[in-house]
Amino acid sequence: MLIALWLQPLTWPLAGAITLTGSFGEVRGQTFHTGIDLSVGEKIGSVPVLAAGDGYVYRLRVSHTGFGKVIYVRHPQGLITVYGHLSHFAPKGEALIQALQTAQRRFEVEKYLSPHEWAVCAGDTLGWAGNSGYSFGPHLHFEVRSPTEKPLCPLRYLPPIPDTQPPAFFRLVVVPLTPTSQIEGWGERKRLRFRQVSRSATERRYVSLDTPRVGGPVGLAYTAADRAGGGTAWLGLAHIGLYDEQGTCLYQASWETLDFDWRRFLRWHLDYLYQQVYRIGLAHLFVREGPAVPWEMGKGVLHLQPGEVRTFEIVARDFAGNTTRLRLTLRGTAPHPTIAPRRPLDPHRSWSVEEGLLLCREPFLTPWGDTVLPTRPLPLQGRVPPYLQPIRGGPPQPTHLHTCIPPGHPYQLRLSPTCTLQLWAETLQDTLYCQAQSQDRPWGPSYFIGDPLVPLRFPAELRWKVPPQGSPQKWYPVFRPAGSPVWSPVLGARLEGQTWRIPVRSWGEYGLMYDTFPPQIRFLGRAGPFWLFSIEDLGSGTNPYTLRVEGPKGPLYPEYYEPQRLLYVPQAAGRPLRITARDRVGNTTTRLFVR
Structure with a gap:
């Protein structure tokens, strides 16, 4: 079966020249991109989407988020192709969906079809490209999946795109892996300089300009990307590896296939702390303690003896086979017993003095010879720690720390008589110095909780009792x-009696807003075959399931997409239009659009 799948050819789902704007395996936020994105020239509803092979449409789905309007086609050998973010379906699909929406009286519907209901041949029009669902610009999202719905790289099944651009490296960093590891005498990450020394249509070469002294176990981390064809978008890699002087592979990662469950391993593959501080994605070329990451092989940990000089090469390859090589040299030195960070990554949150205790994020040695560990605070006993002053000068600032929470243990932190933070054993990946600073906003109370530099492996939960003022439902x-200045409603929160149970997926500021603000509806203009309206709501957010749109021919099923906060109304519906929007606590706005 696998041989048959690999030999089964597909055709491009768009006619004409192909421009990639997103590649398979790219890291996007906390997940992988499981398909490829194809440019449609910012057009909505005018670029036909074509079947990539013979088969039949076995699934249609319409939703307010995700892929929006999406078609799934099953092919004879078992392959599945997916076409997402469509503007509208071909007439047969539109008829099926509209009948289902009428029967269920809702916009979000899903239908599974038998092989004889909608058979297609390669090149048949399935629909038209658009911007529906979780999308922020018109494009086609295209996937290839195995018979068991496992994502496969679409580029392995499609005609090749002319590609004469090898991948490019943008950043290379040496990372200390233990408290005694050192790089140029300091226990912190060090960025290496490098330059390009040659370039051809299929290969690019870089060489490092630095030869840092390293002691103890260290690893490498990188930022790299690729361009394909004539596109200008930066795309992900197909493969990357780390090799020594003899050509022995020390580490490699490959993105030929993925699994939807693999997103949970990204915390171990990415340098989360570096990304939070510098806002630049950095991926590891080594494996740290933790679960086995499915797309990685080898450890990649480098441990040089004092005086030893070694050369390593990083090899990156794109999906067209173009290769880029970066050569670097490291010089070994003795590790330090304890390393004092010269400049912490974030000087305002790497330490804190609370109630006479010195708390730290990374181990270091004080001027008095005491070792401070993340799990062992140091009693100061009245001593003044001038070496802890921030780089900008001035006394240490209070950080409102409540407690130090190690990973692997459940913990319940009472923030106030009405608010409790619940962490589970699997919530934390690193020690958390939990901040909790309360504020009274004009619309209600808020708490800044957690530490943005510590990733959450599993959501925590806030249990917040509703204030006695006003209606509990508001x-x-x-x-x-x-x-960020922008407040958003917390999706997935639920009210149980008088207590909100709020999932905490990211650290930041959480609040309870007394929402008396109705949604605001504004006409934006035309977008392909649609009239486009923005519906904004300060507070609980627009409820897409209670939207009402009435035209001259009767009620419509509102095509509203939450991430964009946009409502699409077919121009064929005519005018006038009466739009009624309600937020999640019942505030309502009705607008009449005549022209």
């Missing part, structure tokens, strides 16, 4: 990340 949980 209070709704909202969230904003650290440094």
Whole structure:
């Protein structure tokens, strides 16, 4: 079966020149991109989407988020192709979906078809490309899956795209892996300089300009990307490996196939702390303690003896086979018994003095010879720690730390008589110095909780009792990340009696908003065959399931996409249009659009 699958050819689902804007295996936030994105020139509803092979449509789905309007085609050898973010389906699909929406009286519907209901041949029109679902620009999302729904790299089944651009490296960092590891005498990451020394249509070569002294176990981390064809978008890699002077592979990662469950391993593959501080993605070329990461092989841990000089090569390859090589040299030195970070990654959160205790994120040695560990705070006994002053000068600032929580243990932190933070044994990946700073906003209370530099492996939970003022149903949980001015409703929260149970997927500021603000409806103009409206709501957010749109021919099923906060109304529906929007706590707005 596998041989048959690999030999089964497909055709491109768009006519004309192909431009990739997203590749298979790219890391996007906390998940992988399981398909490829194809440019449609910012057009909605005018670019036909074609069947990539013979088969039959076995599934149609319409939703307010995700792929929006999506078609699944099953092919004779078992392969499945997926076409997402469509503007609208071909007439047969539209008829099936509209009949289902009428029967269920809702926009979100799903239908499974038998092989004889909608047979297709390669090149048949399935629908038209659009911007539906969780999408922020018109494009076609295309996937190839195995018979068991496992994502496969679509580029292995499609005609090749002319590609004469090898991958490019943007950043290379040496990472200390233990408290005694050192790089140039310091226990912190060090970025290496490098330059390009040659370039051809199929290969690019770099060489490092630095030869750092390293002691103890260290690893390498990188930022790299690729471009395909004539596109300008930066795409992901197909393969990367680390090799020594003899050509022995020390580490490799490959993204030929994926699994939807693999997203949970990304915390061990990415340098989360570096990304949070510098806002630049950095991936490891080594394996740290933790679960086996499915797409990785080898450990990649480098441990040089004092005086030893070794050369290593990083080899990156794109899906067209173009290769890029980066050569670097390291010089071994003795590890230090304890390393004092010269400049912490984030000087405002790497330490804190609370109630006479010195808390730290990374181990270091004090001027008095005491070792401070993340799990062992140091009593200061009245001593003044001038070496802890932030780089900008001035006294240490309070960080509102409540407690130090090690990973692997359940913990319940009472923030106030009405608010409790619950962490499970699998919630934390690293020691958490839990901050909890309360504020009274004009619309209700809020807490800044956690530490943005410590990743959450599994959601925590806030249990927040509704304040006694006003109607309990008007209070709704909202969230904003650290440094962001924008508040968003917390999806997945539920009210049990008088207590909100709020999932905490990211650290930041959480609040209970007394929502008396109705949604705001605004006409934006035309977008392909649609009239486009924005529906914004400050507070609990627009409820897509209670939207009402009425035209001259009767009620419509509102095509509203939550991530975009946009409503698409077919121009064929005519005018006038009466739109009624309600948020999740019942505030309502009705607008009449005549012209």
